[in-house]
Structures are given as structure tokens and as C-alpha cells.
Amino acid sequence: MLGRTPVIYLEVIRMPALTPLEIEILKKIKPTEDEYKEINNAYSILKNLLDERLTAHRIEADVSIQGSIAHDTWLSGDRDIDVFILFPENWSREDLETRGLGIILEVARTVGKYELRYAEHPYVRIWIGDVAADVVPALKISDPSRIKSAVDRTPYHTRFVNSKLTDELRDHVRLLKRFMKTIGVYGAEVKTRGFSGYVAELLIIKYGGFREVLEEASKWTIPVFINTVESKPDREVFKLLQSRYPDSVIYMPDPVDPARNVTASVGRRSLLTFILASRCYLDNPSEVFFEEPLQLSIDDILAKSARRCIVFLEYNLRDQLPPDVIWGEAWRTASTIGRILRNFDITVMDYSAWTNEKDVVLIGLELAECTLSTYKLYPGPCLGDPYERIDSFIQRHRDSSICLWIDNDGCLKALEPRKVTNSLDIIEERWLEYSVSPHLRTVKPVVRTTRPEDIRYLVDLGAGKWLSRFLVKTPTWMEKCTSSRD
Ligand code: CTP
Numbered sequence: 001m002l003g004r005t006p007v008i009y010l011e012v013i014r015m016p017a018l019t020p021l022e023i024e025i026l027k028k029i030k031p032t033e034d035e036y037k038e039i040n041n042a043y044s045i046l047k048n049l050l051d052e053r054l055t056a057h058r059i060e061a062d063v064s065i066q067g068s069i070a071h072d073t074w075l076s077g078d079r080d081i082d083v084f085i086l087f088p089e090n091w092s093r094e095d096l097e098t099r100g101l102g103i104i105l106e107v108a109r110t111v112g113k114y115e116l117r118y119a120e121h122p123y124v125r126i127w128i129g130d131v132a133a134d135v136v137p138a139l140k141i142s143d144p145s146r147i148k149s150a151v152d153r154t155p156y157h158t159r160f161v162n163s164k165l166t167d168e169l170r171d172h173v174r175l176l177k178r179f180m181k182t183i184g185v186y187g188a189e190v191k192t193r194g195f196s197g198y199v200a201e202l203l204i205i206k207y208g209g210f211r212e213v214l215e216e217a218s219k220w221t222i223p224v225f226i227n228t229v230e231s232k233p234d235r236e237v238f239k240l241l242q243s244r245y246p247d248s249v250i251y252m253p254d255p256v257d258p259a260r261n262v263t264a265s266v267g268r269r270s271l272l273t274f275i276l277a278s279r280c281y282l283d284n285p286s287e288v289f290f291e292e293p294l295q296l297s298i299d300d301i302l303a304k305s306a307r308r309c310i311v312f313l314e315y316n317l318r319d320q321l322p323p324d325v326i327w328g329e330a331w332r333t334a335s336t337i338g339r340i341l342r343n344f345d346i347t348v349m350d351y352s353a354w355t356n357e358k359d360v361v362l363i364g365l366e367l368a369e370c371t372l373s374t375y376k377l378y379p380g381p382c383l384g385d386p387y388e389r390i391d392s393f394i395q396r397h398r399d400s401s402i403c404l405w406i407d408n409d410g411c412l413k414a415l416e417p418r419k420v421t422n423s424l425d426i427i428e429e430r431w432l433e434y435s436v437s438p439h440l441r442t443v444k445p446v447v448r449t450t451r452p453e454d455i456r457y458l459v460d461l462g463a464g465k466w467l468s469r470f471l472v473k474t475p476t477w478m479e480k481c482t483s484s485r486d
Contacts, residue, residue: 016172016209025290026171029178031076039069039081042131046083049107050135054085057103062086062140066154068197071161073173080132084154086140093148097122100137108135118322120150144256156256157198164205172210176200178290179210183277183477184469185270190327193267195274202228202252202262214278222271224250229258277477284480293476296468298455304471305450309370311427312458313445315361321439323357329437330354330361337365340434345372346423350473354466361440362463364470365427372421375402380412424449 018026031039043065050063067082068074087100104124108114113127123136138151147153165173177200180186185194195203203213206228223242227234237258241251245261249271254260281289296304317326330353338348347368354362378401380393390412397404397414404414420426428447435441448454458467 016168016212018171018175018210019285021285021287022175022210025178025287026175029075029174029290030171031074031078035076038129039074039079039131042128042133043069043081043083045128046107046111046126046133046135049110050083050085050103053103053106057099059099059103060088061100064155064158066136066158070158071165071173071201072167072170073161073165073177073197073201075174075177079130080134082154083133083135084138084151085135086138086155089139089141091139093121096137096139104135104137119324145259147257153254153257153260157254160256161198161201161205165201169204169209172213173201173204175210175290176204176213179214179277179281180274182288182290182292183273183475184293185266185274188265190265190324190331192270193265194270195263195266199252199262199266202255211282214282217275217278218282220250220271220275222249224263224271226250226252226263228255228262229253232258273475276481277475280477280481284482286477286480288476288480291476293465293469295464296471298452298459301455301459301464301467301471302450302452305455308450309367309423310450310471311365311367311370311424312448312454313363313365313427313431314448315363315435315440315445316443317359317361317439318442319439320358323355326355326357326361326439327353329440330363332437333435333440334363336436337363337434340430341423341427344423344426344430345376346426350470352466352470354463356462360461362458362461362466363445364467366470367423370423372418372423374417374421375415376418378414378416380414382412383410 047063054061054063063083063085064070065081066084068078069081085100085104087096091100101122101124104126105114105116108124108126111126111128115125117123117125117134121137123134126133126135136151136154138154139148140155141147141152144153144156177186177197180195180200185192186197186200187194188196188199203226204210206226207213207216225234225238227237229237237253238251240259241248241253241261244259245251245264248261248264248266249268250263250266251261252263254262277289315330321329334351334353337351341348348365349368350364350366352364354364378397380397381389393412393414394404397416401414401416404412407413420429424447431444432441435445448458455467458464
């Protein structure tokens, strides 16, 4: 043993370090002192007003701040806060929607600018200066597995996240959120079908850092299982989730209510985007993974759309609907169009949907071509097929076709002139067949193209960014996907 260096065992505490690039990004995305002051100020004004009204009505309820402001994981530039009023547990949903909402509306009227909104249940958005506060009535539940509405879990999330996150990890959450926003996978809403802020927080808590999350994600295969409930074995947790959410591609139990899959909203597009962007960032870290994608100028939009067949359907809605409902209907119709138009020989190569979340839905279609061939080929029965089928094919096509023949493989063929060769005319005519969702079926859509006046109109509607993404398609970060991995 003599002469050997003594081995000293040190407990290595793994601290997730940020790279110089990540530190630079963080400087830009971390809220400033002034932003903290503005947000805190807006919250205290609102809390005082709400407390005062609750006392006047002799209702015992707690007003608290929730979400990313309470977790301190918000990003610079954010001006929205979640304010919850927790009413007694024995209140019914009806009590919340009448008495609870009534108190919030009393305050909203004294403040001035507000909007009644609907998600799973109604809440009020109140503006205090530039800060938009979503004031949500919920119940003060003593056991999170007995919640009556999804919002009742939120205070438990705040408690859990704050018990786990250090200030350093909060910065890692900020980086992960910015990364997810840039690549277009942030937000559990129907609009995005991506990762919620709470999921970003849970991922950082689980894996211990921004790059650690990306390392894990870069190896994910579907279905992805991430166990956030250490006290329970993986098998038990996932069996329950899979039976409750058979269509999910990623499973992660909510630590405060393990029977809920917090990643149920994540769709296939978002999941592959996140996996691929993680791989590319780890291979080639760059600021492009954190930069807001740019909106093209009108001239660039016109140049990019030249010699392509791009069509927009503009639906003007009659009813006021919650954003998730409008997005759901827009995506449903958009994804149906390709199948319907295939029947008319129109190939939809790509589609997308956009809404101002008020009264306009746009569906963008990129077609293989705008003009169909003058003649359509009808393949018929072949040698060996029953003669009745051959006879009926001849009967059907003899008068209407310009040529009817037996090809070199012994099959009948007919060539017929098309009645309509302009794809746009077909799209305009057949609107009732593909406008499958209830609120898009009520009004005929306006068909727009990439003519300068149409493009200017769409940009003025606020759809410029969406339009730019739909035309460019290749995400900026994809230029960094140059790995030589096996
Ligand atoms: N929440 C949830 N599941 C979702 C979305 C939200 O449980 N799919 C709950 C979480 O408790 C979250 C709170 O609602 O903390 C507020 O969510 P939201 O306002 O959507 O986002 P933040 O987490 O506040 O993040 P940010 O504002 O930074 O986007």
C-alpha cells in the first residue's frame, strides 16, 4: 500500500452551471427591478380592492397571487398576472359563478378596463395600467385529489414549485421557457398544444437544470414517461395515466395529483419539435434558439409566395367564443380540408390556422398547384375482372370521355375533360363539405390569395407573424441541426 496516494472521498454536489451564452440570454430575459415594482404595485392595488369588497360582503376568502409571478419564473416583458380568490370549500360551482364572480366584477367596474372571459369556467381580466390581471374564483380545497375544477389545484402547484425551486433553478426555468417559446412549443392551449409553464418548472425540478432537461429530451422516444412522484413506482404511476389518457404521447404525473397527466396537451408536432431542437442546441448552442422569429415585410411575403399556390380562407365568426374553442374549431377544419380536397384531385401540401381569438379565423393552405390538368384520367377494370364491371365502365365513360382505350397492361382507361380546373373555384364551391366545425359552418368563408391587397389585409388583421411562419416553414434554429450523430 506504501506510496499510493490516499483516496479522499468528497461528496460532489452537482450544480448546474450555465454557459456564457446562457448567461447572456438570461440577462435579457430576467425581469428588471422596475418590472418587479410595476407587477407588485398592480397586484397590491388589486388585492386591496378585492379584500375590501370581500369584507363588505362578509365573505371569508383568501386573495393570492399564483402562476409564474408567485413562482418567480416569469420572463421580462410579461405583463400578466394570475390572481386567485379562494372561497370556502363548501361553496358550489354556482356560488363561485354568481357570488364569487359578482365580487370580482364589482372591483372590475371600479377599476374600469376589464373583460369577462371563459376557460374551463369564467374569470375576469382586469387591466391595471399595462398589467393584465386574470382574477380567478376558485375553492380553498383541503385535499388536491378532491378538486372540483382544474383551477383549485393551482395553489398546490405554487406550494410545490416554491418548495423545490432555488433562485438558480428559477433562472433555468426562464431559459427553458424562452427556448420553448422560440421553437413554438410553449403553452398548453389548443392554439399550440405544447408545454405549459408548470411543465417547464417540473422538468427543471426533475432533471436539475436547463441543459439537463435538453439532454433527457434529446433521447426521448414515444410514449415518453417522466416520473415526478418519487414515492410511487414508475409502473404504478404510468399504468394509471395510460389508462386515463390513452392518446397521450408523453406522460408526466402532476406531483400534487398523480392521476392527472400534466403533459396531456402536448401534441406530436410540439413533442418532435422539442426533441429535435434539444438535440440541435446541444450540438450547436446558439442565440437563435432564444430569439423571437421575425415577421417578414410585405415585400418579402410577396417575394416568398411568388410561384406558389397559397390560399387563405377567412371565416368571420358570428358568436363570441372562448379562445380554446375557436382554436379547436380552426384546427379541426384545417386538418379536414386536405382529405376533402383530395377527392377533387387537389393536393394540400401544408396547412395552418390562425385566429385573432375574437371574430376572425384564417386557414392557410399550400396547394401543389392552383390549376388542375384539363383532362382527368379514370383508371378502369383490367383483364380478369368481371365483364359486368368492364361493361359498366364503358357505359359510364363512352359519351363523356375524349378517349376510351385498353392500355398496354390490359386495363381500361378513360380521359375526360374536367368541368372545373381552377382549384380556388373548387375550394370556394365546396366550403360546406370541409367547414366541419359548428361555428365555421354558419358563414361562407372569403377566399383570399397572395395578391398584394390580400396580403396587406391579412397583415393588418394581425396575422403577419403567422403568415411569415407559414411561408418560410423552416424554423431559424434548424440551421443549427448539423449533427453527425449516428
Ligand atoms: N396550469 C396548469 N396546467 C396548465 C396550465 C396552467 O396546471 N396546462 C396552472 C398552474 O398551476 C400554473 C397556473 O395554472 O401555475 C398559471 O398558468 P398560466 O397562467 O398558464 O402560466 P404560468 O405558469 O403563470 O406561466 P407564464 O405566465 O410564465 O407563461
